[in-house]
Amino acid sequence: MKRIIALIAMIGSAAPLLAGDFTGTVTLKGSPPPEKPIDPLKSDPSCGKLVTGTPTTTHYVVGPKGELANAIVIVKGVPGAKSTGASAAPVIVDQKACIYHPHVFAVQTGQKITVKNSDPVLHNVHTTPTVAGNKESNNAQLANGADIHLSFDKAEQFLRFKCDVHPWMFAYACVVDHPYFALTGADGSFKISGLPAGKYTVEVSHRKAGTVSQEVEITDAGGKADFSLEAK
């Protein structure tokens, strides 16, 4: 009987973690500057062979109705929130046809980032954090070489990865010190699960379009909020 009561008590205490999902969409108002073809990639003797056309930059990835991809949505002030990065699955970043995939990604502090090189050329994975406590690293990665494993200890927005061998290659990591965040997809949508009910400040940031924040109420059934950033 005591065990049953303890089990019920445990489920009861865990109930806030099982609140509904927080969902929404991030859109961009206005017209972003046109992206540019990455001509140096096409003209590079090694990398040029790996692409058919000329890839373009992906600073703004915007859908037909203004849906904005690669915006990081972070719920602030969640009670007791702490990183579960150490036990989370690694995030895979690959170098394919001399471009980082994905261009923007999100991880928790302490979460492993596995950098692969699927190209038949040498790359150079150079991380350039700006927050104290996140260590800069610069590792050569030979053609189809061994994976590089990285992680960061401090929260940092848009921590840059670059390849000095091919200077048009760069990617950005959003490092968050708790699990209550999401990166918008191509349709601008996001979903954050496991939030306890309550009122929170939600911050949405895009590397180019800037940051907006808004108060959001999450109930046991979850919550929904849409955000709008502006192309300046």
Added chain:
Amino acid sequence: MHHRSGFFFTRFQMLKSPYSHGLHWFAILVALCALGLIGMGGLVTSHGVGMAVPDWPTSYGYNMFALPISMWLTGGVFHEHTHRLWASALGVLVIALTRWIGGRQSRLPLAIIGGVEVVAGQALILLGGEWKGAGHFLSGIGGVVLLAALVWAPNERSSRPLPTLAWLAFWGVQLQGLLGGLRVVLDAHLFAGTRLGVWFGVFHGCLAQAFLVLVVVIAVMSSRWWVERATAAPGTARSKVLLFTTGLIFLQLIIGATMRHQHAGLAIPDFPKAYGAWWPDLSESAVTQYNANRVELSAHNPITAFQIGLQMVHRLVALTIAMLVGACLWRAKGALRRLCSAWFILIIIQAGLGMWTIWSNKAADVATLHVITGALSLVTGAVICLISGKLSPTRD
């Protein structure tokens, strides 16, 4: 008899001019090599590949001279590694030039310096960590200096001030090599909130320009024209405007090096206006907006108000230099006028390249040509300053 021997002695003195054809052309070779190296370094910075080889003095763990060609020919490694090899060759040439100008009397100091460098290099290697690279560099260059000391040719020291200038070049090239290496090894460290790679990069770029001037001065002073015209032409004096203008060009190159080594791309994307105005808005909100609207191809750092202001200063100084060189040309006569004409043409080309750099969105080749022409403009000004005291307005 006395008269006859005196006659022959005088004839001998006339025949044995201190001018050395070989030395002069060797100095020209060194100067051309230094100019080429500035161009190669310019390409490294223009392409943003200063860290394409993340270790030094090794390259990807290999001895610098044994890097596999397949790796050498990969992307930015080509520019960075070629820059290192070229710099090594220039270092050897400058050490040889020091030995040649310094004569047999330079063998002892070269042997002492070489020995000390080898020992100090080994000590740094023992210290380990980030000192290890500098230790290998010092040992390597010390070995070359020792080899120069072994050259037994009994040649005499060149006349003053060439030996002093050669020793300056000797130390300059070594310091420059060390700065280039530390720019890589200490890149991630911060000083006054700025990466050491930026500080070393700016200093490395500026010292390269000063070094080029030094070796060109050696080439001029070792020429037959200079050696046989020991005294100044009567009634001539170096113009203060010439000196000021040359100094201003050097300041302009420092500004340019500061702009380039912050790796922020073009701080202002349009010309002749700046963000559509004759003086851009430098407020925080405006700079945020400029950054949001940039579509950078490379992993550029965000631009700052300081960088925008610096480019505006660069434009204004360029205009001032063009007017001053025009004034020098206006006042010059004789051979000096011809030299100043060449200088003015270089400045006009340089201004055109500056505009083209902006209109081409800082295309690497154009930006590098801008660096090379800047170096040539500085050298031309320095040479004009140097020889103007020996040029008669009518005779030459």
